[in-house]
Amino acid sequence: MKVLVIGGGGREHALCWALSPTATIFCAPGNPGTAQCGTNLPIPADDIAGILDAVTSHNIDLTVIGPEAPLAAGLVDRLTEAGHKAFGPTGAAARIEASKAFAKELMAQAGVPSASSSTFTDEGEALRYIDHHPEPLVVKASGLAAGKGAIVCSSRAEARTAASQMFAGKFGEAGSTVLIEEFLEGEELSVLAITDGEHLLVLPSSQDHKRLKDGDLGPNTGGMGAYAPVSIATPDLTDRVEREILEPTIRAMAEAGAPYRGVLYAGLMISPDGNPQVVEFNCRFGDPEAQVVLPGSDIDILDHMWSIAACENWAPKHSRVEAQLAAVTTVLAAAGYPEAPQKGASISIPEELPADTLLFHAGTRTVEGTTTVSGGRVICATGTGPTVTAAADASRRLAEAVEFEGKFFRRDIGWREVARAGVT
Numbered sequence: 001m002k003v004l005v006i007g008g009g010g011r012e013h014a015l016c017w018a019l020s021p022t023a024t025i026f027c028a029p030g031n032p033g034t035a036q037c038g039t040n041l042p043i044p045a046d047d048i049a050g051i052l053d054a055v056t057s058h059n060i061d062l063t064v065i066g067p068e069a070p071l072a073a074g075l076v077d078r079l080t081e082a083g084h085k086a087f088g089p090t091g092a093a094a095r096i097e098a099s100k101a102f103a104k105e106l107m108a109q110a111g112v113p114s115a116s117s118s119t120f121t122d123e124g125e126a127l128r129y130i131d132h133h134p135e136p137l138v139v140k141a142s143g144l145a146a147g148k149g150a151i152v153c154s155s156r157a158e159a160r161t162a163a164s165q166m167f168a169g170k171f172g173e174a175g176s177t178v179l180i181e182e183f184l185e186g187e188e189l190s191v192l193a194i195t196d197g198e199h200l201l202v203l204p205s206s207q208d209h210k211r212l213k214d215g216d217l218g219p220n221t222g223g224m225g226a227y228a229p230v231s232i233a234t235p236d237l238t239d240r241v242e243r244e245i246l247e248p249t250i251r252a253m254a255e256a257g258a259p260y261r262g263v264l265y266a267g268l269m270i271s272p273d274g275n276p277q278v279v280e281f282n283c284r285f286g287d288p289e290a291q292v293v294l295p296g297s298d299i300d301i302l303d304h305m306w307s308i309a310a311c312e313n314w315a316p317k318h319s320r321v322e323a324q325l326a327a328v329t330t331v332l333a334a335a336g337y338p339e340a341p342q343k344g345a346s347i348s349i350p351e352e353l354p355a356d357t358l359l360f361h362a363g364t365r366t367v368e369g370t371t372t373v374s375g376g377r378v379i380c381a382t383g384t385g386p387t388v389t390a391a392a393d394a395s396r397r398l399a400e401a402v403e404f405e406g407k408f409f410r411r412d413i414g415w416r417e418v419a420r421a422g423v424t
C-alpha cells in the first residue's frame with residue numbers, strides 16, 4: 001500500500017516511521033527524517049491542489065494528515081470527493097480544534113466536563129467580564145494559533161492585556177473570537193483515541209511539557225518533550241475519560257452532523273481530587289506526544305487507519321491499546337525558540353544510535369548534503385525502556401549526543417513520573 005503522510009515535523013516523522021514497516025511511504029513536504037522512511041514530495045501541507053495532484057500521479061492508496069491546518073481547511077473532504085481515501089476528520093469535524101467556541105458549545109450540550117468559560121466577539125464585553133471574575137483567568141483565541149493562543153493570566157490586568165491584544169489582531173482572524181476561562185488546577189494528561197465516529201480505540205496516555213524550561217518554568221511552547229504511559233491514567237480513570245468525555249463527544253459530533261473520524265486528542269486536566277476535565281480538543285495526533293505514543297505501543301496503525309478511511313466495518317478487538325514500553329522524548333530546540341528561533345546551524349548526529357533510542361527530525365532540512373536547523377523545534381530524541389525513568393535516561397543521552405550551535409533542551413522530561421516512581 002502507498003501511503004502519503006502530510007506534514008513535515010517530528011509527529012510526521014514518527015507517523016512515517018510507524019507506517020513504514022507495512023507501507024510504501026511518501027511525505028509532503030516531509031523533512032530529512034521522513035526521507036529515511038520513503039520519498040519526500042516538495043508540496044507544502046496547505047497546498048490542497050498540489051496534494052490532490054500528487055495523490056493521483058503517485059497512485060496513493062491512503063493519505064494521512066498530520067497537522068490541524070490542512071484538516072481544518074477541508075483536505076479530507078477534497079480528497080474523498082475526488083474518490084481518494086484519507087485518514088483524518090473532515091473540515092466540519094476538525095472544528096473541534098479549529099474553533100474553541102464550537103468545542104465549548106458542543107461540550108456544554110453533551111455534558112462533557114470542562115472549565116467554565118464565556119465567548120466574546122466584543123472587546124468591551126470581554127474586559128467587563130474579566131473585571132467581574134476571580135483571578136487567575138485563561139484567555140484564548142478561538143481559532144487556530146499554532147498552539148500559542150492560550151494565555152494563562154495570573155492577574156486581571158494580564159488578562160485584560162491578553163484579550164485586548166487578541167482583539168487587536170495578535171493572532172489574526174483566530175483572535176476575533178475570544179474565550180475567557182476559569183483556571184483549572186491539577187495535572188495535565190493527553191488522551192488520544194482513534195475513532196470511526198462510533199467506536200473508540202484509546203491509545204496509551206501521555207503527558208506533554210509545554211513550558212520552555214526545567215521545572216515547568218518559562219513561556220508556553222509547542223511542547224518541549226513528552227512521555228508515555230502516565231501512571232495517573234489508571235484503568236478506572238481511563239474508563240471515566242472514555243465514558244464521560246470521549247464517547248459523549250463523538251456522539252455529539254454525529255448529532256451535530258459532523259461525524260468524527262480520525263484521531264481525537266483530549267487535552268485534559270486531572271483535578272487534585274482525580275476528576276478529568278477537558279482543557280482542549282485537538283483533531284490529530286499530538287506533537288510531541290506521537291513521538292512517544294507510537295514507539296511505546298504495539299499497534300498496527302496502518303490497519304486501523306485504512307479500515308476507517310475505507311469505511312470498512314471497523315471493530316477493534318479491544319477498546320484500548322496498552323503500552324508495551326515506556327517512552328520519553330526530549331525536544332532539542334534552536335537558540336531563540338519560541339520567539340525567534342535561529343536557523344541555519346549544521347547538525348551533527350551520531351552515526352549509530354543506541355538500540356533503545358529513536359531520533360525524529362522536526363525543524364531540519366538538508367542544505368548541500370548537510371542537515372541544518374530550519375525551525376524552532378529541531379529534533380526529538382526518543383528513548384524507550386521498561387520504565388519512564390530508564391526511557392528518560394536514554395532520551396537525555398541521545399539529546400546530549402546530537403550537536404548543533406545554540407541547541408538547548410529540558411533535562412527533566414518525565415519528572416512527575418520519575419518522582420512518583422521514586423516514592424513507591
Ligand code: AMP
Nearest residue numbers: 115138150181182183184210267279280
Ligand atoms: P490550549 O491551547 O487550550 O491547549 O492551552 C494551552 C495550555 O494552556 C494547556 O496545555 C494548559 O497548560 C494551559 N491551559 C489552557 N486552558 C487552561 C485552563 N482552563 N486552566 C489551566 N490551564 C489551562
Ligand code: GLY
Nearest residue numbers: 208223286287288
Ligand atoms: N503537544 C500539544 C499539541 O500537539 O497540540
